Amino acid sequence: MPKDMMKKDFLSYQAQTSPRPMALEVSRAEGSYIYDTDGRAYLDFIAGVSANTLGHSHPRIVKAVSDQVESYMHVMVYGEFIQHPAVKLAKLLAENLPDPLDSTYLVNSGTEATEGALKLARRVTGRSEIIAAHGAYHGNTQGSMSVMGYEERKQAFRPLIPGNKFISFNKEEDLQKITDKTAAVILETIQGGAGFIVPEDNYLQKVRKRCDETGALLILDEIQPGFGRTGKLFGFEHYHIVPDILVMGKGMGGGMPVGAFTAARKHMVQLMDKPALGHITTFGGNPVVASACLATLQELTETSIMVDIQAKEALFRSLLVHPLITEVRGKGLMLAIMTASEKLSAHIIQESLKRALLLFGLLFERKAVRITPPLTISEDEIRQGCAVIIDILNEWHD
Ligand SMILES: Cc1ncc(COP(=O)(O)O)c(C=O)c1O
Structure with a gap:
């Protein structure tokens, strides 16, 4: 099919999320590169929005997926049959997580x-109030949107689930809003959509303490920082606390669609009784997806990939120095360039695409330019990509 025809069909038949998609027409992807249908190689500083942990088509993931497809794919809804990939994955996660997350x-x-x-926290506590943070993003279904801290994106979909409250991330005074009526506090360990904001001044320890005082559960959303992106398997490990419920996704699958939540078994049993089938899913634990997750987790825990993240962050920070960059936020390979204007940040993203470097924005902070490459990115690739960004900034005239 001619190239323009495919783009026309993409815009006509495939439902769109925005009026101006990037519309890169993909032919294949490998390592840190995505290739378009003309064979042009794009250096990927997005990694499918923090999802391609080990780069594109990592041989260990490809083998795990192909082997699994050869033996069986979907056979039964979640939780009924013993399917080895899901069991091994859940066990390896437990072995790599602190007590009581098993x-x-x-x-x-x-x-x-x-x-x-969120459902689990309400069952465990018998309470209904959820406290979330301004600027938070936890997903786009209606429950997750109810704890989204960005009114502009929510208002068209109201009414959402009532009874939630909001606090400001990193603001200690707000923690008094957590009371014995609170079922759970849900926070991103590092706020993503809000602008890659890291917890400061022992903030998460203070949240943990207040939750313990009131009997509220602490839910940490590690969908973006999790699976090695900050140099530890989960971001909370930097802050010396343990959540009651850990939420994960994105990079967990190494390129396959997945999500998961982990808690103590004594809490999780609440979802299987009164009512039984309190949370069900047809495809959760899918063996092909679980094989990809297992291969990703094994590769992360058996190699030096996570150890190398700190040096890669330092390299990025040393190269991304320019009078038009006001700040580089984030941790590990979850970094955001901040500029003084939304216009300049949008220009960097558009112009870099023309120069075969893939950059993207953040959901709510439009002065930010996302840099979340595969964790396997090489130092040479980091240098090449940063040189493109600096060239664009040097050529900028407002
Ligand atoms: C912190 C965080 N929570 C939740 C989600 C939602 O994940 P998904 O798009 O897989 O539903 C995302 C995705 O961007 C995220 O970054």
Whole structure:
């Protein structure tokens, strides 16, 4: 089919999320590169929005998926049959998580994991109030949207689930809003859509303490920082606390669609009784997806990929120095260039695409330019990509 025809069909038949999609027509992807249908190689600083942990088509993931497809694909709804990939994945997660996080429920996307975590917190506590943060993003289904901290994106979809409250991330005074009526506090360990905002001044320890005082559960959404992106398997490990419920997705699947929430088994059992089938999913724990997750987790825990993240972050920070860059936010390979204007940040993203470097924005902070490459990116590739960004900034005239 001619190239223009495919683009026309993409815009006509495939439902769109925005009036101006990037519309890169993909032919294949490997390592840190995505190739278009003309064979042009694009250096990928997006990684499918923090999803391609090990780069594109990593041989270990490809083998795990192909082997699994050869033996069986979907055979039964979640939780009934013993399917080795899902069991091995849940066990390896438990082995790599602190106590008491030992029981994992596998779903199909990040937002479903958020929904499951919120339901579980309400069951465990018998309370209904959820406290979330301004600027928070936990997914786009209606429960997750109810705890989204960005009114502009919510108002068209009201009424959402009532009874939630909002606090400001990193603001200690607001923690008094957490009371013995609160079922759970849900936070991103590092706020993503709001602008890659890291917790400061022992903030998460203070949240943990207040939750313990009031009996509220602490849910940490690690859908973006999780699976090695900050140099540890999960971002919370940097802050010396353990959540009651851990929410994950994106990079967990190494390129396959997945989500999961993990908690203590004594809590998780609430979802199987009174009523039984309290949370169900047809495709959660899908064996092909679980095989990709298992291969990703094994590769992360058996190699030096996570150890190398700190040096890669330092390299990015040393190269991204320019009078038009006001700040580089984030941690590990979850970085955002901040500029003084939305116009300049949008220009960097558009212009870099023309120069075969893939950059993207953040949901709510339009002065930010996302840099979330595959964790396997090489130092040479980091240098090449940053040189493109600096060239664009040097040529900028407002
Ligand atoms: C922090 C966070 N939570 C939840 C989600 C939703 O995940 P999904 O798009 O897989 O539903 C995302 C996705 O961007 C995210 O970054």
